[in-house]
Amino acid sequence: MKYFAGNQALTTQYLQATVQTLRHDEQNHQEVFLQIVKNLCRGGSDCRHRVVQWYGQILGSNELRAKMSHMLRMTQQQAAESLDPMHSMLLKVQGQTSYGFTLNAFWSLLGLAEPIKMDKLSDLCYFFCLRGDAVAREVLGDLAKDAKLGNEASVSAAEKFCNAKGVLKAETKFPSEVFWLALKAVRVLFNPCMAEFTRILQKFQSVHDQGASPTSPEYRFLVAEILSWRTVILHPKFCSLYWHLVHLGLSWLLRAVYCFNLDGSCRLDEETLSVKPPRLATLVMQSCPPPLQVERQRAARANASGSQSPNHAANASQDVTTPPQFAALPSALVEDLFSSIRRMLELQSVYLSVRSSQGFEQPPIAAMDAELVASACIAVMTASDFFRNVHLRCDGACKTLYFMFLTEGVRDRLESIPVVQEHLVRALTEVFIASERGSYYDRITFRIPIVDLFQKLLVVDNYKEALHRLGSSSPEKFIHMIHLLLNDVSTLVDQAMSALTEIRKRQHEGRDHDEPPQPSATTEGAAAEAAAAAAGASPSRSSSSGTEDEEDEEEDDAGASLEGNAQLRRETWSRLEATTRDLCSLGFNACSLFSLYAKECGAYIIRSSSILPQAVTTLDCCLDHLVGPRCLQLKVNNMESYNFQPKKWLMKVLESYVYLLQADPEGGDSLVAEILKDGRYFQKETVNKAYRIAKREGLMNLKLLEKFQELVKRLSEGKEEDFEIDLDAFPVGSEAKVLADSS
Known part of the structure; x- marks a missing residue:
């Protein structure tokens, strides 16, 4: 920060030279540190486990920060905690790391995950969350207590599958440990950091709108703070490693949805197709919703037309509906991945705002595979048997896709992707209908991006044709939507x-103005008013x-x-x-x-x-x-x-x-x-x-x-x-x- 907080003029030439120098030094330090960690891991399983546990303790110390960041987002708090003069003391008292250390730790985990390639997805364990050994507990922390994606019957079947195959007794491979560490780091390291950066930007915008002088100490301090953050989070290598992890996570998730049967065996056709370009996006293109859900719906229609026992409907919710590989996954992983993608798309807007005067930076979404991300969003939106949480389908996947359409440089790519042209209208229709299960306030919140997306799409011929296909093939869904x-x-x-x-x-x-608060107003009355206001009119x-x-x-x-x-x-x-x-x-x-x-x-x-x-x-x-x-x-x-x-x-x-x-x-x-x-x-x-x-x-x-x-x-x-x-x-x-x- 000292490089930007002095009295020197922040000219374009100075910024370019300083930022590039700092980024070069940062990347060199990361590479040296990464090599040290890799050498430690080569010292044997005990040494490797100590490295994994050290990272696990870093993640565990930031779980409280992740929860606080989530609460700040829910309550729409705008204050950036790192700007508080007491921030460093609070970090020591709470046992948390600074935001700079947090970003560096996340970068190092991204570097450890870089050697994991798409054709090695089968080596990544789906059942790590069911393990009870010390290393797994250290890595998972609160994530082990999170709700699973599968229903109760499917999770029970996954546990039986693991016991029968001896999966939990086998030693976990290092790539799986690193992969799970990196996925959890998205939740407890990356997302809180990006939320803090957003709050700093909002503080700067507020100071700027109030007419503060660019030479004032507060203004210069905020500029220096923002430039320091941008040096790391807009680093091309950092962004490239981040998208590599996201692509791995989404492909790994889609593989669990598409490539396994209910008994845990591989679906050979899908498994073969998933390793060919354009990889798992092709599976979504060919079958949306997933084959298991289509087969289940077909069987349900056959049972409805024939005879069935009186208890069949009551037991339907207790059936095994998802493969064990999918059922054992924590639902928070999917939500955290989508949240991080939206953070990066917001960062793209920051990049665009400074691009004209500081053209030496690369777009943070340059390495994003738009087809894979869009395919994952559409798969989550349509796979109602797999993703039962309406918040995950609407506020997670659909909102992420909405952000992609709003982001300059992404929308044009999206509109020409075959899987989007073929399945997006159906997916939006299904989540619009599914949002009815939410509360009144949630329902309105969920449908805002859906309605806006429909308006943007239905002026394009390809999406008009998709709407007509939906009306012809699924008239009941179309009528329900209307x-x-x-x-x-x-x-x-x-x-x-x-x-x-x-x-x-x-x-x-x-x-037509706000009344001053009454001294006699009780806490209960204020809380009731706030709750009522949140519910809408x-x-x-x-x-x-x-x-x-x-x-x-x-x-x-x-x-x-x-x-x-x-x-x-x-x-x-x-x-x-x-x-x-x-x-x-x-x-x-x-x-x-x-x-x-x-x-x-x-x-x-x-x-x-x-x-x-x-x-x-x-x-x-x-x-x-x-x-x-x-x-x-x-x-x-x-x-x-x-x-x-x-x-x-x-x-x-x-x-x-x-x-x-x-x-x-x-x-x-x-x-x-x-x-x-x-x-x-x-x-x-x-x-x-x-x-x-x-x-x-x-x-x-x-x-x-x-x-x-x-x-x-x-x-x-x-x-x-x-x-x-x-x-x-x-x-x-x-x-x-x-x-x-x-x-």
């Missing part, structure tokens, strides 16, 4: 509009006690009571603003995704007797909120700051109507009849106003506008025979004022 998506749209639009109404109410009452709809048609009573509408929205009223102003932004953003994205589905697969929706009524009710509900009698309640100050764009939202709703009308094989009769049945939200005045606004604001192209005009005419004729609509005679009135003012 059903859940419409549920989200309906719920989110209600919540978003209720939150906007509460925002408007507080703005008119002058309560209430799903109930708002109701107004004021009038709906008179503009001069606008204030009464804004101040109307929100029955059933006690949660919104209790939230602080800042929390209410954040909740409103999230609800409006996700609600609009979900509505936009349904518009894409209606455009590409409207025929499936029209033909479904269950989905069409739900789709019509949901669209009518959105229309009622946006241009109906209560739309003035949504007229808040500075709509854009809450991600509320009513014109764009209205455009997506109207486009959905038109796409469904065009997809109706009966010329629109089915859609019109279904809309006329909706007695809860549908009103001819609302549809007329929507058309007038769309025409005036140019929300749709001429062809779509003419189609919507046709729908409006047919609805007016079907609703009341004596009602004649003059589509060009409507003046600009107060009913659409919220949309007029948002431009």
Whole structure:
């Protein structure tokens, strides 16, 4: 750090020379240390075990830090502990290592794992976590107590397999010990370090945004700290070794999923294929989900069509569903690998931010095998019999794939990968459905990246074709996906509009700021408020006690009571603003995704007797909120700051109507009849106003506008025979004022 904290000017030439010198010295020191360790390991099994136990003690001393890092992430704490003046003393008291030592230890483990090649995956033990010897206990630490990937029956079968084969009695090979050490180091060394670096970057950004002078001591200290970190974590050799370990870990995991039978024997075809380029990605391409899951599903369908005992369904969860090689693995290993990949993808953004002025650095993802990483993510997302934890499938694999699509330089590579083109749409559909098993808050969190990914993909022809294949081959999954998506749209639009109404109410009452904490507030009350805020807004709809048609009573509408929205009223102003932004953003994205589905697969929706009524009710509900009698309640100050764009939202709703009308094989009769049945939200005045606004604001192209005009005419004729609509005679009135003012 002393090389960057002096008074010298940090010019590009100085930085380039200093960083390259430091990196050269660092790599030389690592190579010397690595050679010493290798020489020690050649001294016999006892000496080798001492080396392994020494590394195990380093990892064990950092387990508390890993837990604290996880808690800081969950609670969204931004303070970097290494910037605390008391940090060095706390390290001594807690028995932890410094972040610099931690990174160096991780680098040395990466160097020890470097000789392990892909064609030697079969030499790496899958049952190390079941061993009870002193070396294994030292290496594993808390990892031995972690939940296994297999269910109880599969883990029991794995233990019996080990006893029958004598696996646990045989001496563990050094590559297996190093490999397990390195995998655990990802959890307790690498991820906490990357989290700390992220917090330092956030601190620097905060100081920069506050207008601190670049010559101030705090500013220069943070710059020196960041440059010191970057010297190591952006080192080309460090990044290359990291990706080698990740590729080994993911390939090893996929081999456990694809290359073994339930009895632990090898599947010869898959084992042969896995050692050929492009290796295990080919297995995912050929069979997704894995063959064992496909066979199990086929057997389940056969049993369902035939006779089966009454206890068959009850015993299904107790069946052995995964090979022993897979069942014995700790679930934390997979989660930690995905977390570390996301950290490296975030580091790529840091690299891109300094690339223009400091072009001597290489991208941290230069050595990443995008096809292998994407294949592993898709395999985890689709293999529900193997990866039963919905958090691992949604928040682990799917979120990692989402980060890859957001990262510059990776998305273009991903979109052209065959396994992604073939299976990603199905995988996203399956995890969207699986996320229903989570809590309300988790469900919303899981679906944000899924919805965004769908919107990015369904504008590309290859993924449109994949969506059509899914609708043809698995119509039940497609319909289930649409059903859940419409549920989200309906719920989110209600919540978003209720939150906007509460925002408007507080703005008119002058309560658009955070209240100072009350001295009498109890700890229990504060905890309850925090827990309630984390759960999101209430799903109930708002109701107004004021009038709906008179503009001069606008204030009464804004101040109307929100029955059933006690949660919104209790939230602080800042929390209410954040909740409103999230609800409006996700609600609009979900509505936009349904518009894409209606455009590409409207025929499936029209033909479904269950989905069409739900789709019509949901669209009518959105229309009622946006241009109906209560739309003035949504007229808040500075709509854009809450991600509320009513014109764009209205455009997506109207486009959905038109796409469904065009997809109706009966010329629109089915859609019109279904809309006329909706007695809860549908009103001819609302549809007329929507058309007038769309025409005036140019929300749709001429062809779509003419189609919507046709729908409006047919609805007016079907609703009341004596009602004649003059589509060009409507003046600009107060009913659409919220949309007029948002431009």
